[in-house]
Amino acid sequence: MPVCPLVTRAVRATLLLVGAVILLARPVAAQHLLLPMDDAQRNHLKAYGVTYQALKAGQKAEWLLNYRGGAFLLPDVPDLRKRAALEGVSVEPMTDGAVAAVRAEIAGGNMDAVVLERSPKIAIYRPVDQPPWDDAVTLALTYAGIDFASVWDNEVLKGDLSKYDWVHLHHEDFTGQYNKLYLAYRDAPWFVAQRERDLGTGRLFGKDNVPALKKAVADNIRGFVDRGGFLFAMCGATESLDLSIASLVVDIAGPFSDGTPPDPNADAKLDWTRALAFQGAHVEPSPYVNALSDIDGHQVNVPSRRQPLGTFSLFGFSAKLDPVATMLVQNHRTVVADFYGVTTSFNKAVVKRNVTVLAQEEGAPWSKYLHGDYGKGSWTFLGGHDPEDPQHAIGSAPTDLSLHPNSPGYRLILNNVLFPAAKKKPRKT
Structure with missing residues (x-):
């Protein structure tokens, strides 16, 4: 028996609404890792090593000058999370929105973000x-x-x-x-x-x-x-x-x-x-x-x-x-x-x-x-x-x-x- 087009559209709308609710209910995945370098950091010295190894692996990194003691911003990838955990380095997962807010704060003060391109020899x-x-x-x-x-x-x-x-x-x-x-x-x-x-x-x-x-x-x-x-x-x-x-x-x-x-x-x-x-x-x-x-x-x-x-x-x-x-x-x-x-x-x-x-x-x-x-x-x-x-x-x-x-x-x-x-x-x- 043919299905009424109106019923089909209603079912699709319901499914889309349910999907949106499910997505909103899930925690938003982080896209970045902030390595704070103020007093929130458990191991300042090894934080430099984590950043260096990220560069060596071809990852992107930024040095946030005068922001939280000179924090580092890295991509949120499993290898970096694992290394930071093993080394006892404090990290703060951040979404794109959170990073945008940090960039706005940096732009308005005596701070700057410097791109780190590669691991030096x-x-x-x-x-x-x-x-x-x-x-x-x-x-x-x-x-x-x-x-x-x-x-x-x-x-x-x-x-x-x-x-x-x-x-x-x-x-x-x-x-x-x-x-x-x-x-x-x-x-x-x-x-x-x-x-x-x-x-x-x-x-x-x-x-x-x-x-x-x-x-x-x-x-x-x-x-x-x-x-x-x-x-x-x-x-x-x-x-x-x-x-x-x-x-x-x-x-x-x-x-x-x-x-x-x-x-x-x-x-x-x-x-x-x-x-x-x-x-x-x-x-x-x-x-x-x-x-x-x-x-x-x-x-x-x-x-x-x-x-x-x-x-x-x-x-x-x-x-x-x-x-x-x-x-x-x-x-x-x-x-x-x-x-x-x-x-x-x-x-x-x-x-x-x-x-x-x-x-x-x-x-x-x-x-x-x-x-x-x-x-x-x-x-x-x-x-x-x-x-x-x-x-x-x-x-x-x-x-x-x-x-x-x-x-x-x-x-x-x-x-x-x-x-x-x-x-x-x-x-x-």
């Missing part, structure tokens, strides 16, 4: 036979789950830095004086082995002594930045790198590595136009004083000059006008406890005028955290050795970052890891 300058101290960046990347390669003098001098976007330096003394550790450790087996290793490498590359080797390495690192690379340095590498780059002669301060006496005219043999961050600094001429120059404000290893630790404050930048500086200071704390290193801080009197100061101690004559452009690339210097070990000494046990998952100091290191992944925006004026 990272190298850490460190020897295979590690000396008896740890490297805070190696600790940070390992704990967060971020991939990196290790390079040393051989790789640098062969031009291998061109394979990487971002290179990290830590404790190394590029003047070839071993941070003057020969004063106390010249007969220690690890020190003797380190010296023999460097002398052997120098011979392979036609260098007569360790200062000549390290100067060649420093010049190659300068070239890496000049050609567009990103450099992050901490501790003694900051000061010694610029001293080595600026030196017009191999031996600027008479290290014991080849028996050369101190050069009383070392200051006159420095070309600061080649340096990244500093100018007009004075070299410490005595091989018996455990300091390289007056760049370091704290002079931790010179008892008569040593300055006490305080706190340093991160500067607030305009996210829309100065996104690079803003990325580098993203944090859930604006005041951070200071920490010593071979080079703890940077004497303001010798910092170049075009350098951006990212953090400093209020009322002190030194800065803690610097950034600048050089050629086609850029560099960032952070004073101190280990953000969670203020008095770190040779032989101290490595910091266990599982005890410091929310470390604001270590967050500064990891900001630099993701900085090269950011899509470059035209600078606003």
Whole structure:
């Protein structure tokens, strides 16, 4: 028997209405995962690793500058949810509507959303036979789950830095004086082995002594930045790198590595136009004083000059006008406890005028955290050795970052890891 068209239309309408009610009754699926980076985050350090792994897998990511401590916005995919859960990283599922509301809030304030395009290729300058101290960046990347390669003098001098976007330096003394550790450790087996290793490498590359080797390495690192690379340095590498780059002669301060006496005219043999961050600094001429120059404000290893630790404050930048500086200071704390290193801080009197100061101690004559452009690339210097070990000494046990998952100091290191992944925006004026 034929069915009445009116009845058919009524049945279809009823079915459509029932379907709509069912859809409305279901919870709306999330399309995004927000990784908050304020106090709601259980593990700030591993949140960087989750974001890095998302980029490595080809996922899209955004860095929400000045929004909830520098939150990350990722797609809601099962692998990311699983990784975040395993790592103890706090996530907040968000619908398209919720994200639109966040974008409106960002548009109306001192915030911005920066697209992270790809996982950067990272190298850490460190020897295979590690000396008896740890490297805070190696600790940070390992704990967060971020991939990196290790390079040393051989790789640098062969031009291998061109394979990487971002290179990290830590404790190394590029003047070839071993941070003057020969004063106390010249007969220690690890020190003797380190010296023999460097002398052997120098011979392979036609260098007569360790200062000549390290100067060649420093010049190659300068070239890496000049050609567009990103450099992050901490501790003694900051000061010694610029001293080595600026030196017009191999031996600027008479290290014991080849028996050369101190050069009383070392200051006159420095070309600061080649340096990244500093100018007009004075070299410490005595091989018996455990300091390289007056760049370091704290002079931790010179008892008569040593300055006490305080706190340093991160500067607030305009996210829309100065996104690079803003990325580098993203944090859930604006005041951070200071920490010593071979080079703890940077004497303001010798910092170049075009350098951006990212953090400093209020009322002190030194800065803690610097950034600048050089050629086609850029560099960032952070004073101190280990953000969670203020008095770190040779032989101290490595910091266990599982005890410091929310470390604001270590967050500064990891900001630099993701900085090269950011899509470059035209600078606003």
